[in-house]
Amino acid sequence: MTRLSKHHITLTVNGRACALDVEPHHTLVQVLRDQLGLTGTKLSCGEGECGACTVLVDGETVNSCLMLGVEADGREVVTIEGLEQSGELHPVQQAFLDAGAVQCGYCTPGMIMSAVRLLRRTLHPTAAQVKEAMAGNLCRCTGYRRIVQAVIAAGAALSTSEPKRRNQ
Ligand code: FES
Ligand code: FES
Numbered sequence: 001m002t003r004l005s006k007h008h009i010t011l012t013v014n015g016r017a018c019a020l021d022v023e024p025h026h027t028l029v030q031v032l033r034d035q036l037g038l039t040g041t042k043l044s045c046g047e048g049e050c051g052a053c054t055v056l057v058d059g060e061t062v063n064s065c066l067m068l069g070v071e072a073d074g075r076e077v078v079t080i081e082g083l084e085q086s087g088e089l090h091p092v093q094q095a096f097l098d099a100g101a102v103q104c105g106y107c108t109p110g111m112i113m114s115a116v117r118l119l120r121r122t123l124h125p126t127a128a129q130v131k132e133a134m135a136g137n138l139c140r141c142t143g144y145r146r147i148v149q150a151v152i153a154a155g156a157a158l159s160t161s162e163p164k165r166r167n168q
Contacts, residue, residue, distance in 0.1 A: 011072045032064060032077070051138060083116065095150040095154035
């Protein structure tokens with residue numbers, strides 16, 4: 001059987017330039033977790049249904065189980081590990097903790113990445129807007145109410161923070 005050769009890609013992950021040789025059939029979540037050790041991004045359904053693997057690629061939310069690693073060539077990827085600044089949690093991370101929006105935590109990194117994208121566009125979303133923006137992120141534990149509360153609270157916190165933090 002012919003084995004396809006690896007592809008060399010360069011990308012930015014959490015602000016750092018990376019050069020990697022990736023298997024052509026490996027997904028971005030595999031590359032992030034297995035090659036870069038960024039295990040904060042979770043792999044659950046592997047079919048684009050649950051949102052656990054959500055990361056930002058060029059500022060947009062992507063199910064990293066559906067994107068090949070080679071497709072990330074030349075792009076900018078942000079994972080949950082990239083949100084903290086100087087040891088301080090991102091306001092969305094803090095709001096999830098404060099609101100008790102985390103139980104088993106498996107959905108949480110993906111939820112937070114979707115919330116970050118929403119709040120970059122709308123700092124004061126309604127509950128309906130939060131639910132719509134997070135519709136692709138499933139949670140089996142929390143019942144969603146506290147997650148919605150956390151996103152709204154994070155928007156309020158971000159609105160009083162430095163502009164740099166808001167766009168992070
Ligand atoms: S693991 Fe990617 S959407 Fe479920
Ligand atoms: S906290 Fe367990 S799946 Fe959401």
